[in-house]
Amino acid sequence: MILVTGATGNVGRHVLDLLVAGGHAVRALSRSPQEAVWPAEVDVVAGDLAAPASLDAALAGVESVFLFAVPGSGPAFVAAAQRAGVRRVVLLSSGGVDDEAEVQDGPIAAYHAEIEQALRGSGLAWTFLRPDVFAANSLMWAGQTRSGDVIRGAHAEAASAPVHEADIAAVAAAALTEDGHAGQVYRLTGPQSLSHADQAAILGRALGRPIRYAELPAETVRQAMSAHVPGPILDNIFTTWAASVGRTAPTTTDIEKVTGRPARSYHDWALDHAAAF
Ligand SMILES: NC(=O)c1ccc[n+]([C@@H]2O[C@H](COP(=O)([O-])OP(=O)(O)OC[C@H]3O[C@@H](n4cnc5c(N)ncnc54)[C@H](OP(=O)(O)O)[C@@H]3O)[C@@H](O)[C@H]2O)c1
Known part of the structure; x- marks a missing residue:
């Protein structure tokens, strides 16, 4: 039995579908x-990864787990997995984790690194997926594109190599069901470094409309986002954006190495999600 946590999320729902399509016995965990x-x-x-008492029933009879990273949940999850006799864990971590850093750069990398650390010392066979920015983050622009052709946001030239959630899920499904992935850290990126402005233009091509990105002062956007995102996480996002302005985001071929298929492009992602925009 494979347990998929985060099963209602961007990545987890694809992991679930891939495992079902592959004929695997699958259990899904959700708080609701x-x-x-x-x-x-x-x-x-x-079940709730932040409420360890709920994990024993969820883990009964489970051999492998796709693990969503809930801050602070690492040690209690590891203890529950060890009690249940779990053998393999594939963690949805973060591309921000830096193995060389004594102190991680910001809270997002820090809480993912803590969970990685708990798994490293656990005796469980672990695989870490460290994705770059999700292409799905662009869904935050959908309200704007539904009412016009301009996306207003911060840092037009902030660069990333946005990755399709289905590619992350394909790597997860492979790591959950094949041998040879224990102890591996996969850095998952899209095929190309793109700025926010590039992404808007590509989105426009996929939708058949001339969409452009209009840069607003970072503080204006930060204020607007502060209604939905906690302050320290928001600071982390804006610091990362500012630091990447004018840079070329690194890309890797880990998705192709694991799945045998090149990473999907941002244009592919936009076509797959055109209805949302
Ligand atoms: N967005 C990015 O650019 C990016 C980049 C790199 C890494 N990441 C990492 O990827 C993850 C986001 O993945 P995603 O987009 O697939 O998720 P998502 O769409 O944001 O969904 C969150 C999922 O986590 C589950 N969840 C949340 N709290 C939980 C808890 N206490 N116990 C059990 N389940 C819980 C939710 O399940 P229920 O609501 O059903 O319980 C839901 O399935 C985060 O760890 C993020 O840091 C994101």
């Missing part, structure tokens, strides 16, 4: 399972 629609083949359990 009644609010989602699940494939008939999936065993669904209510």
Whole structure:
């Protein structure tokens, strides 16, 4: 049995579908399972990674886990996994984690690194997926593109190599079901470094409309986002954007190495999600 946590999320829902399509026995964990629609083949359990007492039932009979990173949850998850006899864990970590750093650069990298650390010392066979920025972050622009052709946001020239969530999931499914991935750290990127302005233009091509990115002062955007995102995380996002302005984001071929297929492009992602925009 494979347990998929974060199963209602951008990545987890694809992991679930790939495992079901591959004929694997799958259990999905959600804090509110009644609010989602699940494939008939999936065993669904209510559970919360921040409430370790709920994990024993979820982990009973489980051999492998796709793990969503809830801040601070590493040690209790590891203890529950060891009690249940889990053998393999594939963690959805972050591209921000830096193995060379004594102190991680910001809270996002720090809490993912803490969970990695708990797994490294656990005796479980672990695989870490460290994605770059998700292409799915662009969904935050959907409200603007539904009402016009201009995306207003911060740092037009901030660069990343946005990665399709289905590619992250394909690597996860391979690591959960094949041998040879234990102890591996996969740095998952899209095929190309793109600025926010580039992404807007590509989105426009996919939608058949001339979409452009209009830069606003970072502080204006930060204020608007502060209603939904906690302050320290928001600071982390804006610091990362500012630091990447005018840079070329590194790309890797880890997705192709693991799945045998090149990473999907941002244009592919935009076509897959055109309806949202
Ligand atoms: N966005 C990016 O650019 C980016 C880049 C690199 C890494 N990441 C990392 O990738 C992850 C985001 O993945 P995603 O986009 O697939 O997720 P998502 O769409 O944001 O969904 C969050 C998922 O986590 C589950 N979840 C949240 N808190 C939980 C808890 N306490 N116990 C159990 N499940 C919990 C939710 O399940 P229920 O609500 O059903 O319980 C949901 O399935 C984060 O760790 C993020 O740091 C993101």
